[in-house]
Amino acid sequence: MDFTKIQGVGNDFIIINNTKIGLSESKQSNLAKRICKRKYSIGADGLIVIEHAKSNADFKMNFFNSDGSVAEMCGNGARCVARYAYENRIAWENMIIETMAGNISVWRIDKRTYKVKLNNPSFIDLENKIDIDNVEYDYSYIELGNPGIPHVIIRYKGLNNIGNIDNNCDILELARKIRQNIKFIKGSNVSFYDIIDSDNIVIRTYERGV
Known part of the structure; x- marks a missing residue:
């Protein structure tokens, strides 16, 4: 399984593109618990899973905490997955990401800087x-x-x-x-x-x- 490890201001995440794998949500949760555990595996604060969007967004972002629980959205995670999406040609410099908390807008400022507009x-x-x-x-x-x-x-x-x-x-x-x-x-x-x-x-x- 291909993955990317990325961090934003010390908040680190593992990103996988599930459009190529097809893991169910329950398997995504179990995977988060296994690979986010520090000292025993890759280690991270959370797992971000890219899915096809069901709305007019460029893609959907599923977010799992390191204990496997689902979170509606993560601001730092959104910036990190935006960089991944841009560099892997999933989205362009200005993108819409679908999350459980609604769609959010993200802009690429430069190679390492991305800005996210959080939901109201x-x-x-x-x-x-x-x-x-x-x-x-x-x-x-x-x-x-x-x-x-x-x-x-x-x-x-x-x-x-x-x-x-x-x-x-x-x-x-x-x-x-x-x-x-x-x-x-x-x-x-x-x-x-x-x-x-x-x-x-x-x-x-x-x-x-x-």
């Missing part, structure tokens, strides 16, 4: 509170696209000094507990942010299924 929010719920281990956190909840990709947004002061979220056990455990909270029936991506100054913010995201 389908649900916004600001100024909420959640209790984790008897500590109350303020959060906002947003879903992008339709059906929506769930995101929990929380301000975490001092985030700029933490570095990679994967190397900090405290914030990683907090993200997991938020994601698994009963408030979020289908789980949620969790993004922590902090304001550095009037022009800059820092953000760290813990994704579902990674």
